[in-house]
Amino acid sequence: MSSDLTALDSYGWEAIRKCLNQRVVMVKAQLVPSNDNRVWIVETDVRPVVVKLFLSGRCGEEFESLVRARQAGVDVPLPLHTEGDYMVMEYISGEPCDWLINKMFSSPAAAGIGSWLADFHEKLGTRDRPVVMADAVLPNFVMKDKRVFGMDLEKSGPGDPLEDLGQMCSSILASEPFFTPIKFDLCMQMLLSYEKKLGVEAVESVRPFVAKCLRISAQSRPLFRRTFLKAAEALEIAWPKLA
Numbered sequence: 001m002s003s004d005l006t007a008l009d010s011y012g013w014e015a016i017r018k019c020l021n022q023r024v025v026m027v028k029a030q031l032v033p034s035n036d037n038r039v040w041i042v043e044t045d046v047r048p049v050v051v052k053l054f055l056s057g058r059c060g061e062e063f064e065s066l067v068r069a070r071q072a073g074v075d076v077p078l079p080l081h082t083e084g085d086y087m088v089m090e091y092i093s094g095e096p097c098d099w100l101i102n103k104m105f106s107s108p109a110a111a112g113i114g115s116w117l118a119d120f121h122e123k124l125g126t127r128d129r130p131v132v133m134a135d136a137v138l139p140n141f142v143m144k145d146k147r148v149f150g151m152d153l154e155k156s157g158p159g160d161p162l163e164d165l166g167q168m169c170s171s172i173l174a175s176e177p178f179f180t181p182i183k184f185d186l187c188m189q190m191l192l193s194y195e196k197k198l199g200v201e202a203v204e205s206v207r208p209f210v211a212k213c214l215r216i217s218a219q220s221r222p223l224f225r226r227t228f229l230k231a232a233e234a235l236e237i238a239w240p241k242l243a
Contacts, residue, residue, distance in 0.1 A: 019081035062154035072123035094144030112148035114193030132159035166209025
């Protein structure tokens with residue numbers, strides 16, 4: 001394997017060839033941001049695909065999670081092939097939800113994320129064994145044709161669904177612009193969509209989890225540490241009153 005982890009090496013190309021066609025022509029590979037692994041959008045003469053090189057060693061876990069989610073009817077990319085630490089999956093074109101929320105302040109995107117999380121928790125978990133996404137942050141969601149698709153399930157597993165909701169609220173609030181009224185409103189829309197889908201209460205129960213996630217975020221955001229900690233402290237008491 002090449003020591004340059006920003007370039008798609010021969011093992012990655014071989015995974016694409018086996019997945020699509022031995023004679024497939026690769027047109028372009030674009031590295032996209034990922035915290036834990038290496039991810040490329042690859043254009044070919046057959047179809048565009050996403051290729052993921054797992055530095056975490058969790059290729060098999062994510063492949064199985066995507067298969068289970070697809071079988072359950074949850075909107076996720078179709079996993080196409082695995083080869084060693086590489087996975088090839090369907091490319092979902094659409095608008096990134098971090099852009100829709102942080103720039104466009106999109107109510108449909110916020111509600112769609114809440115509905116997606118409700119689907120994920122309901123269809124993949126049970127009352128005795130709830131399952132969480134475990135990486136419920138805005139960059140892991142895309143909206144296409146009014147449907148939200150979730151990405152990155154390698155860490156999914158047993159857990160408290162409120163952890164996912166708290167992480168998503170924190171992701172919305174702690175992305176610029178920070179803690180504005182419209183951001184709190186988008187959190188409410190996301191949570192109310194979740195409640196409506198499952199028929200459960202979430203708005204009040206999730207506050208401690210949002211505060212916890214903001215405190216964790218403060219550790220890696222020293223310039224905004226005081227702001228994040230103050231927001232976490234306030235949320236432990238109540239949601240702010242919105243006009």
